[in-house]
Amino acid sequence: MSELALSESRAGSAPAPGASPVAAPPTPLIELRGVSCGYGDRVVLRDVDISVPRGTVVALMGTSGGGKTTVLRLIGRQIGVMSGQVFFDGVDIATLDRDGLYAARRRMGMLFQQGALFTDLSVFDNVAFPLREHTDLDEEMIRDLVLMKLEAVGLRGARDLMPSQVSGGMSRRVALARAMALDPELMLYDEPFAGLDPISMGVAATLIHDLNEALGATSIVVSHDVDETFSIADHVVFIANGGVVAQGTPAEMRASTDPLVRQFVDGKADGPVRFHYAAPSAADDFRVKAADGDAKP
Numbered sequence: 001m002s003e004l005a006l007s008e009s010r011a012g013s014a015p016a017p018g019a020s021p022v023a024a025p026p027t028p029l030i031e032l033r034g035v036s037c038g039y040g041d042r043v044v045l046r047d048v049d050i051s052v053p054r055g056t057v058v059a060l061m062g063t064s065g066g067g068k069t070t071v072l073r074l075i076g077r078q079i080g081v082m083s084g085q086v087f088f089d090g091v092d093i094a095t096l097d098r099d100g101l102y103a104a105r106r107r108m109g110m111l112f113q114q115g116a117l118f119t120d121l122s123v124f125d126n127v128a129f130p131l132r133e134h135t136d137l138d139e140e141m142i143r144d145l146v147l148m149k150l151e152a153v154g155l156r157g158a159r160d161l162m163p164s165q166v167s168g169g170m171s172r173r174v175a176l177a178r179a180m181a182l183d184p185e186l187m188l189y190d191e192p193f194a195g196l197d198p199i200s201m202g203v204a205a206t207l208i209h210d211l212n213e214a215l216g217a218t219s220i221v222v223s224h225d226v227d228e229t230f231s232i233a234d235h236v237v238f239i240a241n242g243g244v245v246a247q248g249t250p251a252e253m254r255a256s257t258d259p260l261v262r263q264f265v266d267g268k269a270d271g272p273v274r275f276h277y278a279a280p281s282a283a284d285d286f287r288v289k290a291a292d293g294d295a296k297p
């Protein structure tokens with residue numbers, strides 16, 4: 001499978017005087033090489049290659065149940081590979097011991113769809129939580145950092161509210177402030193636009209893009225929302241049928257005539273991508289032979 005085409009502007013500027021004109025490209029922040037994985041005996045992804053260059057926003061899109069969230073779990077090593085390797089900053093995460101893994105995870109911010117806030121903590125204390133848990137910073141410093149993160153998501157004024165007092169969209173933004181409390185190098189977003197109204201969706205998309213720039217981070221966004229996701233992604237990877245079925249820039253995906261890509265971009269129910277979860281034959285399940293008198297009662 002091909003690596004992500006890295007746009008020239010992102011790949012780096014002109015070589016310094018005296019430097020080799022053909023410098024090796026920087027290692028991607030995340031790289032999946034020949035990864036197969038699944039749950040129990042069930043294989044979800046087969047021989048998948050995905051490369052996420054530093055500083056970019058990469059979108060994972062595709063069929064429901066295709067394995068997008070599974071890719072995020074692989075990166076955080078919440079699940080392991082059956083075969084292949086997952087590299088974070090050039091290190092195969094399977095080789096990390098417990099401390100190494102925790103250190104790697106602290107460099108990642110994860111915003112999951114059900115990334116619920118701690119209901120008994122205020123907005124302020126929710127964002128302060130990772131700082132108190134993982135750093136030795138004094139309370140004055142924590143206060144400044146928390147207010148900066150809340151300012152970034154437009155909620156500095158909501159610091160004293162409890163989670164039950166904020167809307168769904170606000171709650172997502174608080175979770176985002178908490179996810180980036182430790183200034184992660186990598187942000188993982190699982191369905192950040194789900195359940196948001198169109199205005200909040202636009203705000204969330206802009207926020208993801210701007211935070212990526214401001215933090216100098218790299219982001220992976222799992223989403224079904226074509227317009228919002230295409231507006232902020234440098235690269236889109238479509239996952240279906242157990243693997244990467246298409247990838248490219250949003251413009252390339254919009255211009256593509258590949259029926260598979262068209263099915264995603266145009267949101268068509270019918271097309272080359274399977275909609276149904278693997279199941280016994282419909283004939284067996286619905287006993288269509290009953291008409292012939294063959295089915296058991």
Ligand SMILES: Nc1ncnc2c1ncn2[C@@H]1O[C@H](COP(=O)(O)OP(=O)(O)OP(=O)(O)O)[C@@H](O)[C@H]1O
Nearest residue numbers: 039040044062063064065066067068069070071222
């Ligand atoms: N903890 C689990 N145990 C067993 N199977 C799982 C588990 N989590 C996910 N799966 C299965 O793995 C497959 C991929 O799931 P995953 O959540 O990665 O898909 P997805 O592409 O993120 O889907 P969606 O877009 O619907 O959220 C699905 O068929 C799902 O049923």
